[in-house]
Amino acid sequence: MQALPFALLAIVFYLGAGSWQGLTLLRRVPQRPALVRSFGVLAVVCHGVVVAVSLGVTGTLNLGISTSASLISWLIALLLLAFSFTKPVLSAAAGLFPLAALTILLMIGLPTTDHQAGASPGIMVHILTSILAFSLFAIAAVQAMLLARQNQALRRHHTRGIVQVLPPLATMERLLFELIWAGMLLLTASLVSGVIFLDNMFAQDLVHKTVLSFAAWIIFALLLAGHHILGWRGAKAVRWTLGGCALLLLAYFGSKFALEVVLAAV
Structure with a gap:
């Protein structure tokens, strides 16, 4: 499966959700938590596909820096969205969603040495x-x-x-x-x-x-x-x-x- 289209979609959705939440904090736009969550969910789904393709299904673990950063940022975004339904943490999306987009860019463009290790x-x-x-x-x-x-x-x-x-x-x-x-x-x-x-x-x-x-x-x-x-x-x-x-x-x-x-x- 080609992961690049999903990676680009994830970046767009992350930046869209993060930008709106950032503008909300600056009082430039009204609060739209449903919009931020919707874009966030779409980003996390696309990002999850990218991470799954990167890790593969070989039973081994890819521990390269760019893949590790992308995996962790995906989990951060997933936890943030899950917590946002019961805790007022959605404001953190203004910083964390663009960071997740950055890790996807790094995974696409940063040459890395992948370490395969059974676990x-x-x-x-x-x-x-x-x-x-x-x-x-x-x-x-x-x-x-x-x-x-x-x-x-x-x-x-x-x-x-x-x-x-x-x-x-x-x-x-x-x-x-x-x-x-x-x-x-x-x-x-x-x-x-x-x-x-x-x-x-x-x-x-x-x-x-x-x-x-x-x-x-x-x-x-x-x-x-x-x-x-x-x-x-x-x-x-x-x-x-x-x-x-x-x-x-x-x-x-x-x-x-x-x-x-x-x-x-x-």
């Missing part, structure tokens, strides 16, 4: 919990950015614009910590399954991911403890959230980028 059920549990955790934290990162912008506007007594579109500040903060709690549970499961099922989590090709993932876990654990015990919120919660997400981003894609893009160009 036992235990390894699959580790991989699945890892990408689910990263996906939730990616949504949390955008949620944190929106919270920071909302908090800044309220401090300056700006009650128009984005403040009129987003849910109340308390709701935004509660949603942020719900995402972090869910991400922490999955990140914990990922680390535990890695210890159990991987031969050596500190092998040369895994040590950076292991160290950075544990460091991110510590940051999120401290954030949750600080929030529960000391009442951390607002700008402090945003900084800790973004710091932990940055470490996870480096853990998941740092070495892949260095090996497949930087060193390959030398």
Whole structure:
């Protein structure tokens, strides 16, 4: 099956939905959550076809950087749409949908070294919990950015614009910590399954991911403890959230980028 037409359609739908949601946040167009969801669903379906074709049906796992990024962005978009029916997270589509479109472009145009590796059920549990955790934290990162912008506007007594579109500040903060709690549970499961099922989590090709993932876990654990015990919120919660997400981003894609893009160009 040719994936290119589906890839182009996914990009168009992602950009359409993300642009409308972005203009909504800027108060340039009225809120149309049904429109954003409809375009988002069409994008996710087309993107899913692209990911399925890329991974193939050979029983092996393609771990190239561009395919990994596209797979994770597809899962992020899917989770965002699913949560949007019960949680006010659709505003994050303004940032995450264009990012998903970008990963599709990278998968089409970026030369990459594809690593085919068989995966036992235990390894699959580790991989699945890892990408689910990263996906939730990616949504949390955008949620944190929106919270920071909302908090800044309220401090300056700006009650128009984005403040009129987003849910109340308390709701935004509660949603942020719900995402972090869910991400922490999955990140914990990922680390535990890695210890159990991987031969050596500190092998040369895994040590950076292991160290950075544990460091991110510590940051999120401290954030949750600080929030529960000391009442951390607002700008402090945003900084800790973004710091932990940055470490996870480096853990998941740092070495892949260095090996497949930087060193390959030398």
